[in-house]
Amino acid sequence: MGYHPGWKVLLSPIVPLPVPRLAWITRGATWNWDGQHKPFAEAGTDVLSIASLLPGYVSYFVADPVALKELVSSRTRFVKPIEHYGILSHFGGNIIVSEGQEWKKHRTPVQRSFSEHNNRMVWTESINVALGLFKSEEWSGREVVRINHVIDITLPMALFVIGIAGFGRRVSWAEDTVIAPGHQMTFKEAISIVTEHLVQTVLIPRWALRIVPQWRKIGIAFEEANAYMHEMIRLRREAVVKEERHDLFTGLLEATEKDPGAGNERLSDSELIGNIFVFLVAGHETTAHTLAFALGLLAIYQDEQENIYNHIKQTLSDGRLPTYEDMPKLTYPLAVLNETLRLYPPGLTFMKQSVEDTTLPLATPYKGQHEIVVPARTLFNAAIAGLHYNPKYWEDPYAFKPARFLDPNWPRDCFIPFSSGARSCIGRRFFENEAIALLTMIMSRYKVELTPEVRDRWAHLDDIVERREKIINPTVSLTLVPKALPLLFVRR
Ligand code: HEM
Structure with missing residues (x-):
């Protein structure tokens, strides 16, 4: 690693261990979130090395936009190290855990399924899910609705949208009591349990889900x-x-069935199901948590909430429901979501590995060096939060300023919540349609506020960023998870 600054630890941070940080032993479970850009600023470089003994890895943690661009675009030199995602293959072969020709076999049909028709469906169904929420027993006829934890509404909303627009099965706020013949639970219950316990479903082997009593229900689901x-x-x-x-x-x-694409074999039934399952894994929590963070931020920044509300009122001046054709005009909700993703990127990293001895160019040279030397099989972790809070590219990076995304020249290479390049998120449009539709619907009818307990508890902190960090204070799990955050929805 040519004495490149970084961390030397006993236990590799790449292996997810639910442990706190201990000097020389481990960086702890939250290493790719802690301090965002601060560890890079302290070391005077936007690339940190990580050397560990158990297992013996040499890797780099990268918050430099030029290096990241090279990692995602130079596909023959840097590949996805799929052995690190292997656990996701117990759903069946799929797009996430494949590379090269095998990945193309998945990507071609998956790309076709994320069609324009599907985008429109996501939009329409998201509007229906919001209307269903407003008509539900807990919301209808109430001037103020209290939600104990914001994800209590964002997780079901995301589930209902993926239920119909992903699986083609309508699941809704209403109870679903009909168990289909030959089944032990309803479809809604099965996918609700699977999504609620995604961490266990992803990390625990299937045989263990079958035999360990506490996990049996998850296994059955x-x-x-x-x-x-x-x-x-x-x-x-x-x-x-x-x-x-x-x-x-x-x-x-x-x-x-129609056409697997030139030179590609067909997906088997198990691969088809594997892909649908990974849409859930990749899309459910990421979407729900982003919406949760956005609602929390808007409750804290009331001036921003007025901005989004006024923008929606102007765009839909006659108070009608937003249509799919309105989506490109709803620039402020998209800016709020982008700014939320910049501050709280739900997936904190993605990985690449060098196939050959090579070099990696840098935007910010270190000790006069404009590139780092990279031996074959070096691992790289994108420091998504590191880049998103890098003050060289984002003015006042801790501030919540959605309007920065309205500037046509916002720094696109420094915004990577969906990764970038050929292997970037295929569900990005799905997410944007869903989240813009849901946020627009909620904001146009309700004002979101912190509860008096939360507001009063942190009122002594004058600095809004400090206050925000106490209120939102996310934890790191499979994704970045908002802390239990009660909110009030007050009818406009
Ligand atoms: C805020 C929402 C989302 C975020 C932040 C997000 C983030 C990401 C990231 C960082 C990757 C690259 C992962 C890697 O290389 O290791 C990715 C890939 C992927 N995402 Fe998303 N995602 C989101 C929503 C969705 C949704 C809604 C779906 C599906 C309905 C989805 C499906 C996928 C799939 C299938 C891939 C793999 C693509 C490939 O390898 O070719 N994502 N996503």
Whole structure:
């Protein structure tokens, strides 16, 4: 590593261990969030080295935009080290845990399923989910609704949207009590449990889910969701009259059956299901937590809430429901979401590995060196928060200023919550449609506020960023998770 500054530790931070930071032993479980850009500023470089003994890794943690651009775009020199994502393959082979030709086999049909029709469906269904929330028992007819933890509404909203626009099955705020013949639980219950316990579903092997009593329900939910999907494949194949459907599942099934793409083999049923499952893993918490952070931020920054409200009122001046055609005009909600993703990127890192001895160019030279020397098989972790808080590229990086994303020249290479390049997030449009529609609906009808307890507790802190850090204070799990945050929704 040529004495490049960084961390030397006994236990590799790349292996996720739920432990606190201990000097020379471990950087702790929250290493890729702690201090955001501060560790880089202290070391005087935007690339830190990480050397560990157990396992013996040499890796780099990268907050430099030029180095990151090279890592994501030079696909023959830097690949995705899929062995580090291996656990996700227990859902069935899928787009996330593949590389090279195998990845192309998945990416082509998956790309087709994220079609324009699907985008429109995501929009319409998100509006329906918001209307369903406003009509639900807890909300309808109330001037003020108190939510004990903001994710109590954002997780179900994201689940209902992926239920219909992803799986083609309508799940809603209403109770679903009909268990289909041959099943032990309803479809809603099965995918609710799977998504609620994503960490366990992803990290615990399937055999353990079957036999350990505390995990059995999760294991059953996982098997049930799988069985429902096999049935859905069978029913759609057997249907004499094909319904016109635009959910991802149908799109993927059709794309696989019609034309697997030049030189590609078809996806098997287990790969088809594997991909649908990873849409849940990749898209559910990330979307729900981003919305939760956005609502929390807007409750803290009331002036920003007025800005988004006024923008929505102007865009939808006659008070009508927003249509899919309005989406490009809703620039302020998108700016609020982007600024939320900059401050709280739900996925804190992605990885790459060098295939050969090579070099990596730097935007900020270190001791006069404009590149670092990289031996083959070096691992790289993108420091997403490190880059997003880098003061060289973001003025006043700790401030919540959505308007910075309205400037046509905002620094695109320094915003990577969805990664970048060929392997960037394929669900980005899905997310944007869903989140803009939901945020627009909520903001146009409700004012979101902190509860008096939360407001009073931190009122002694004059600095708004300090106050915000106490109120939002996220924890690091599979994604960045907002702390329990009660909110009030006051009817406008
Ligand atoms: C705020 C929302 C989201 C964020 C921040 C996010 C972030 C990311 C990131 C960082 C990657 C690259 C991962 C890596 O290389 O290790 C990724 C890939 C991916 N995302 Fe998302 N994502 C979001 C929403 C979604 C949604 C809604 C879906 C699906 C419905 C989705 C599906 C995927 C898939 C399938 C990939 C793998 C693409 C490939 O390898 O070709 N994501 N996402």
